[in-house]
Amino acid sequence: xxxxxxxxxxxxxxxxxxxxxxxxxxxxxxxxxxxxxLAARFRRPWPIIAGIFVATVLNHALAxxxxxxxxxxxxxxxxxxxVAGSFFAIGLWTxxxxxxxxxxxxxxxxxxxxxxxxxxxxxxxxxxxxIATVVLAAxxxxxWPVVMGTTLGxxxxxxxxxxxxxxFAAKLPLKAARIAAAALFLALAAWVAVQGVSVDAQLPQPGxxxxxxx
Numbered sequence: 001x002x003x004x005x006x007x008x009x010x011x012x013x014x015x016x017x018x019x020x021x022x023x024x025x026x027x028x029x030x031x032x033x034x035x036x037x038l039a040a041r042f043r044r045p046w047p048i049i050a051g052i053f054v055a056t057v058l059n060h061a062l063a064x065x066x067x068x069x070x071x072x073x074x075x076x077x078x079x080x081x082x083v084a085g086s087f088f089a090i091g092l093w094t095x096x097x098x099x100x101x102x103x104x105x106x107x108x109x110x111x112x113x114x115x116x117x118x119x120x121x122x123x124x125x126x127x128x129x130x131i132a133t134v135v136l137a138a139x140x141x142x143x144w145p146v147v148m149g150t151t152l153g154x155x156x157x158x159x160x161x162x163x164x165x166x167x168f169a170a171k172l173p174l175k176a177a178r179i180a181a182a183a184l185f186l187a188l189a190a191w192v193a194v195q196g197v198s199v200d201a202q203l204p205q206p207g208x209x210x211x212x213x214x
Contacts, residue, residue: 029157048116059121059124067137
């Protein structure tokens with residue numbers, strides 16, 4: 001996957017889409033519930049926010065790399081249907097309310113920052129926002145805007161919860177957010193199924209050869 005300058009339209013588009021997708025999908029997600037639990041236990045918002053940032057960057061960088069690696073081994077048609085099917089599945093998954101796992105409630109006996117990094121990184125494994133990061137990276141020729149965008153989306157959804165706690169969380173429109181996230185993922189699935197993925201344009205088509213300058 002190529003790295004593109006910040007001014008690249010593709011980079012900005014990928015950044016915006018990644019931020020929007022994860023921010024909406026994170027509302028009511030188990031990691032947001034975990035953020036609320038961490039805030040209630042430690043009452044130290046800034047170390048918790050820093051921990052969320054570090055855990056998300058590490059987790060989503062790994063997820064994006066796996067998505068890019070998978071894309072490099074798949075043909076455009078296969079990749080198109082895998083990405084479309086994944087977005088469709090995530091859309092249906094989003095409609096189901098999340099509950100925090102019992103294991104997640106057993107927070108590490110560390111300071112607020114270390115506890116948050118460990119708990120958030122582990123809770124994010126296999127979560128729909130991590131899987132969305134894998135899929136977004138697989139469909140995009142640009143890697144860093146996906147990681148930056150999904151990290152920003154996680155922060156947009158979780159920072160208010162950490163700062164304002166249960167007072168803010170109780171007012172979140174969880175049902176509306178789940179429906180909006182599901183609709184967004186289903187729309188992405190349809191768009192990918194029709195338009196294909198961004199990496200298509202980078203791959204040589206069968207029967208065609210690239211022209212080379214003498």
